[in-house]
Amino acid sequence: MAIPARPALPQLDVSPHVRALILAAAWTIGTLAVILLIGLVLTQTEDVFTWSGYIQQIVSGLAQGAIFASLALALVLIYRTTDILNFAQGEMAMFTTFIAWSLMNHMPYWPAFVLTLVIAFVGGAAIERVIIRPVEHRPEIVVVIVTIGLLIALNGLAPWIWGPEVKPFETPFSNGTTEIGGVVIAYQDLGVLAVTLATVLLLWAFFRFTTLGLVMRAVANSQDASRLLGVRVGWMLALGWGLAAMLGAIAGMMAAPTQFLDANLMLIILIYSFAAAVLGGIDSPVGAVVGGLILGVLINILGTYVDFIGGELRLPAAFVVLLVVLLIRPQGLFGHRVVRRV
């Protein structure tokens, strides 16, 4: 892993914690300002515009974005620990969601949810050890193709096992809506946001406060240095893939209720999540989450308020935005490394 350059910010003479807080505050204020600005623009351009409708779109966009954020986080996790882009992340998530579906036919939701996470973890770790380990040090294209092979295989395997019909997927959140300050919000959206927030916090706590998390961060920094300290790097990589698979499973189980479960559930989501990860900076977990949320809101707003785009062209439109950002700032919003090999 290349040693990242010093952060581009001016070096303030305060502790890193304070600096992080200031940064977070700046970002929050900036984001709110942008939202306000766009809203003001829309009052002029749209025939029918209500602030509550606008906020509604933002909230449901956030919920959609939360799903992107989960999968994007999985992608970043794997990229940071093993320097690999796992194109199969979405299909792995889809597959585990199918497993969850099977389990939920025999047991209540939350036990099935937890059991799925365990299975996902084991599966992800197993894939790393058996399939990825042998090709880890080969050229990039080889590893990319292996993950693509996994993608193709899983995409065919799922309907083979469970049949090609679309399946309904349970949700633990009630189907209704609630009203907060005049804005109508679906419980489903709130639930997805809450679960994602909890997941992100737990993950953060794991990496920040546990020894295992520390070791994984060290391995992401430098595998060789970790080896010299006696760290069994192989197991850490498998652990990384296991965690990522869990994140993917969560993303899948959050998406399935509204987008229905079939083999292609996660394909488009994977593409958006990829875009989110790259937008945020492929080596930045914070970037993945922020990127996912931004992208979710963006495509919702674009789809709702820009007539030309409508429902169909949201994906290309999002990509245009992404490409523009990348051309200006190739390392993404929060990333440190420009993603290229020299």
Next chain:
Amino acid sequence: MPLLELMDVHARYGPIRALHGISLAVDDGEVVAILGANGAGKTTTLRSISSMTRTSGEIRFNDKRIARRSPEYVARLGVAHVPEGRGLFPELSVWENLRMGAVGRRRGGNFQADAKRFIGYFPWMERRREQPAGTLSGGEQQMLALGRALVGRPKLLMLDEPSLGLAPTVVRELFATVRRLNEEEGLTVLVVEQNATIALDVASRAYVLEVGKVAVEGTSDELQRHEGVRKSYLGY
């Protein structure tokens, strides 16, 4: 029985052979230096001990075969290797780097106590606990790397070119610390150095490598009087 023994070790990087039959030994409690010019194979020797290169020949540590195993295995046996360039985790804080040193230890020992004792040698580290290691100066990084190695309570400490890029005063302080650790705690040290003068000051014995072979070996006194060594490596 020596703590560390290399017997006729050959090593190569792909098709390039770097070591052509190195034999050396380090006894418990000694400080031994490996000297030589750039490219002589000094770093390769340490890397071979840590199982980071492909080797033939035998390497024994504490009477266990360690050649052709893995770096993790060797580290867990109690060999602390501070590589060229220090091998710190630049994004982790000073304290976190130290903690990582304790991760691979086999058993026993109290990390907190060990860390406190080490920080006792370097009080400035207490103030900088949360600072990312990548922002420290060269000398501070070297001290941190040393501390990280020591926190794991190693049986053998291997230092690769610790003086590289450091100011002379810092180098003196570093080696003074090494000598203290050896004298007070009985730490066995194998140090690879281009700066032969200071290395021979601290070490009791040394090997001089040239082109992947041991050219001269002996006690520090012998080497300091050896005409070839004096001319080529000590400058007088």
Next chain:
Amino acid sequence: MRWVDRAIGPLIFAAAVVVVALLPRFIGEFRLLQFTRVAIFVIAILGLNILTGYSGQISLGHYAFVGVGAYTTALLSLGRPGLEALQLDPPDWLPLGDGMTPVFTIPLAALITGVLGLIIGVPALRLGGVSLALATLAIAVSFPIVMKSFEEVTGGGGGINLNLPETPFGWDISTRHWLYYEAWVTAGILFVAAWLLTRGRIGRAWRAIRDGEVAAISSGVNPALYKTLAFGISAAYAGAAGALLAIEISYVNPDTFPVSESILLLASAVIGGLGSLAGAIFGALLLQFLPIYSQNPPILSFEFADQAPSVVFGVFLIVFMLLMPGGVAHFVRAVWHTARGRSFRRAVEPDAPQGGA
């Protein structure tokens, strides 16, 4: 026996030409169509090979270029009158002409797609491996959607019906035979062109860039120029393939060019052997026949489910990358060298993908 090594390449090529020329005599009309498709895939994979195998830029969207070529041919061969007859209403500024014999649209489609590739190649320079893969994936996903939305030109979801293919110039062979030879002659010409390119200065420059841009720059190679060129050339190849495809099916619509085809194209190119032109043939054969045979294996007596091809393809990919990343072409070469009594070291092989330092 040095001359055997140097002669073997051209010899095999000559043998292949003979096989291709004589094949129609031995197979039925249906098979003829399948092998026509193989030729089209060969052209497309050759292009992808140039982009990813030789100049090291990963593209997950190559089939979109094929689509561009196909639509271009459709528009050009029908011309404005033909399109209006289909109730389409293309804008006036589009230089559509009055329709032309399909075979002449092939070089035009290749040219137009090639220019598009050059245009895309410029911003692609700024993106690294990961971002480029994502960007090309984005193009592949967006292509069918965009084609569907520009209804007035492309016929939207319904697509464009071309006139049925017919043997031009009054020649006296069946249409299917004509299509077969049309495709394979084009493939042959483009194969030789690719061979000349990769053997020459441009090919050396590509290989230098693929193996390490910094080193390439210091040997005086301008990476930006050659990488963009690679994009353009590979797009041109895809455009030619698309043109042939449109002529053969005599129908284009967005669903013919889903993102999955782009992914499978790359996969086939890799299994065939990146960095090796002959690998394109293996890849094309795989792409055409693997889905068929994994659903209906010839010797076994039962049928696998619809999804079997995917699973088999995926497993194939993984197994090949684990055991033989150089692809089939590499394997064949290894066998050849072993048979000649020489040890075969992968590191020495100049054409196998090396990856960045």
